[in-house]
Amino acid sequence: MVGMTADGSAPTSAARNAARTATRESAFVKACHREPVPHTPVWFMRQAGRALPEYRALREGTEMLQACTTPDLVTEITLQPVRRYGVDAAIFFSDIVVPLKAIGVDLDIVPGVGPVVAQPFRTEQDLDRLPALTPEHVPYVTEAVQALTGELGATPLIGFAGAPFTLASYLVEGGPSKNHAATKALMYGQPALWSALLDRLATITLGFLRVQIDAGVSAVQLFDSWVGALPAADYRAYVQPHSARVLAAVADVPRIHFGVGTGELLHDMGQAGADVVGVDWRVPLSDAVQRIGPGKAVQGNLDPTLVFAPEEVVARKVRETLEQGRAAEGHVFNLGHGVLPETDPDALLRVVELVHAGL
Numbered sequence: 001m002v003g004m005t006a007d008g009s010a011p012t013s014a015a016r017n018a019a020r021t022a023t024r025e026s027a028f029v030k031a032c033h034r035e036p037v038p039h040t041p042v043w044f045m046r047q048a049g050r051a052l053p054e055y056r057a058l059r060e061g062t063e064m065l066q067a068c069t070t071p072d073l074v075t076e077i078t079l080q081p082v083r084r085y086g087v088d089a090a091i092f093f094s095d096i097v098v099p100l101k102a103i104g105v106d107l108d109i110v111p112g113v114g115p116v117v118a119q120p121f122r123t124e125q126d127l128d129r130l131p132a133l134t135p136e137h138v139p140y141v142t143e144a145v146q147a148l149t150g151e152l153g154a155t156p157l158i159g160f161a162g163a164p165f166t167l168a169s170y171l172v173e174g175g176p177s178k179n180h181a182a183t184k185a186l187m188y189g190q191p192a193l194w195s196a197l198l199d200r201l202a203t204i205t206l207g208f209l210r211v212q213i214d215a216g217v218s219a220v221q222l223f224d225s226w227v228g229a230l231p232a233a234d235y236r237a238y239v240q241p242h243s244a245r246v247l248a249a250v251a252d253v254p255r256i257h258f259g260v261g262t263g264e265l266l267h268d269m270g271q272a273g274a275d276v277v278g279v280d281w282r283v284p285l286s287d288a289v290q291r292i293g294p295g296k297a298v299q300g301n302l303d304p305t306l307v308f309a310p311e312e313v314v315a316r317k318v319r320e321t322l323e324q325g326r327a328a329e330g331h332v333f334n335l336g337h338g339v340l341p342e343t344d345p346d347a348l349l350r351v352v353e354l355v356h357a358g359l
């Protein structure tokens with residue numbers, strides 16, 4: 001399926017180019033390119049998921065990783081929030097640990113917990129368990145992306161992957177972690193092994209993004225969710241070169257780079273090679289724009305808990321966020337982190353309507 005044709009081009013390239021052309025004039029892609037837009041585009045991190053009753057119904061009896069490897073389910077779950085909210089982009093339904101599972105790492109996504117790794121990463125020998133990812137490892141991704149771009153037409157599909165630091169945290173800790181203590185102990189204590197680990201993870205991550213791009217996604221988001229645990233100097237020394245290698249390898253589509261609690265890292269994350277820097281809710285967008293500097297768009301940053309507040313408060317905060325976003329060369333409206341499972345979908349629908357109506 002992924003071999004080369006006689007003229008040396010990948011057989012997926014015609015469909016990929018058609019999808020890219022269909023979405024080029026969308027508000028989302030234009031905002032990523034810092035071009036004028038008819039309205040501020042909006043989508044939500046974790047827009048597919050437990051907040052939607054139709055998602056809960058579809059997922060019933062199917063485990064998370066099973067769902068992620070079943071193209072029909074991936075396609076339907078990805079489309080659900082686009083239908084319901086009329087958002088300006090879809091995000092491919094998967095998880096940051098899917099590529100690790102695909103190359104053979106023994107892990108599971110435990111309901112109510114998150115990714116759990118059977119044998120955490122400890123020594124140099126563990127590097128052997130992290131081979132490069134090829135398209136043959138994830139045929140269900142190629143299949144689902146192709147089906148989705150056909151269904152979505154002019155609505156862009158965002159591909160994504162976990163950045164090397166955040167993936168390393170799950171591998172080293174063995175599961176979700178608050179302080180990332182074992183991860184940091186490895187990073188500061190065995191810098192050569194750390195660098196080798198992040199190099200392997202960068203190769204896996206860019207392989208996973210490349211599969212999605214070659215199948216037709218219009219943009220990618222690199223999630224470094226937990227890198228806000230580091231001071232800027234250590235981010236630059238231990239993490240940024242690896243994230244930069246990933247981002248440089250996918251420069252043929254707009255690249256969004258996001259993490260939580262990254263107020264001190266925004267400039268350096270932009271310099272890692274992002275076109276769009278994702279901002280969490282702790283930093284006002286107008287300040288974020290100053291920190292990031294010129295030549296970048298921004299994405300964010302309504303507090304995901306804010307949609308539990310009264311309607312008029314939500315409306316005011318949406319307007320504030322839009323206003324602050326005007327300081328940026330391009331603004332993609334989003335939450336400051338993922339949709340919480342308890343969120344009322346109607347509250348998100350109202351946010352989309354407010355963003356599209358503008359000030």
Ligand code: 1CP
Pocket residue numbers: 044045046047048049050064091092093094095096097109111112113114115160175176177223225338
């Ligand atoms: O059974 C379930 O429904 C499990 C819940 C769930 C879902 C719906 C998990 C487990 N992952 C997902 C899907 C998912 N994961 C998406 C869906 C696409 C969309 O946005 O609509 C995305 C983008 C992710 C990416 C992801 N997974 C990140 C980065 C984004 C972020 O939230 O910062 C991270 C850190 C993960 C790990 C993960 N997977 C699942 C959970 C509960 C977690 C977090 C665990 C932790 O706190 O460390």
